[in-house]
Amino acid sequence: MLPILLLCFLLPSSHAADFCVADLMGSLTPSGYQCKVESAVTTDDFVFTGLGVVGNTSNIIKAAVTPAFAAQFPGVNGLGISAARLDLAAGGVIPLHTHPAASELLVVTKGIIVAGFISSANTVYYMTLHKGETMVFPQGLLHFQVNGGGTPAVAIVSFSSPSPGLQITSFALFANNLPSALVEKVTFLDDAEVKKLKKVLGGTG
Known part of the structure; x- marks a missing residue:
């Protein structure tokens, strides 16, 4: 009996126990994507080249985010990690937002x-960061990034x-x-300001 048990441990296991490459033909759920069948998995599923490409910052916030999430990088599905590239032109900003x-x-x-970020106690933590410096933003808290100089800035972020997930306030x-x-009731802004912001950002009502 013992040799049989040892053989079971030594035999190679199915890849399903090692990883779960996203099947992007299915829907994203709170627990991730369903796994691709083993025969459809390739090395390309575990490689992402987009973080080396400069993002297009010609937009209202003068910023670009290039995500390497499960939807773009199927190999990270189920692994508890992902990444993105952040490009900020001069004057660029990633407004207050959260990752739920x-x-x-x-x-x-x-x-x-x-x-910087704002804690649930409304304490603000922010810093001017230079090349090679790092900051962490706790899950679910409002945070932001702003270009702090007159030249383009780049950061790599991991999650x-x-x-x-993403919600920009x-x-x-x-x-x-x-x-x-x-909106006026919940923000204490006047009607003119709310309608101005809706016009800028594409809202109605």
Whole structure:
């Protein structure tokens, strides 16, 4: 009996016990994507080249985020990790936002970035970061990044989830059809300011 048990331990196990490459034909759920069948998995599923490509910052926030989440990088599905590239042109900003499903670690690779977060006690923690410096943002807390110099800045960020989620506060408030009267109530802004922001960000109501 003992030799049979030893043989079971020594035999190679199915890849399903090692990883779960995302089947992007399925839907993303809170527990991730379903696994690809073993015969469809390739080396390409475990390689992502997008973090070496400069993002397009010609937009309203003068910033770009290139994600390497499960949806773009199937090999990270189920592994509890992912990454992204952050490009900030001069004057660029990633507005206050949260990642409901992950903590974030930012490493500046070029330029200067002012970054910070707000705790649930409304305490603010922020710092001006230079090349090689790192800051962490705890899961679910509001945080931001702003170009702190006059030249482009770049950072690589990693997350404790393959699908960290994202909600940008200003877009959540002003880029949808929530009636202006309700937005004014919950933000203490006047009607003119709310309608101005809705117009800028594409909201209605």
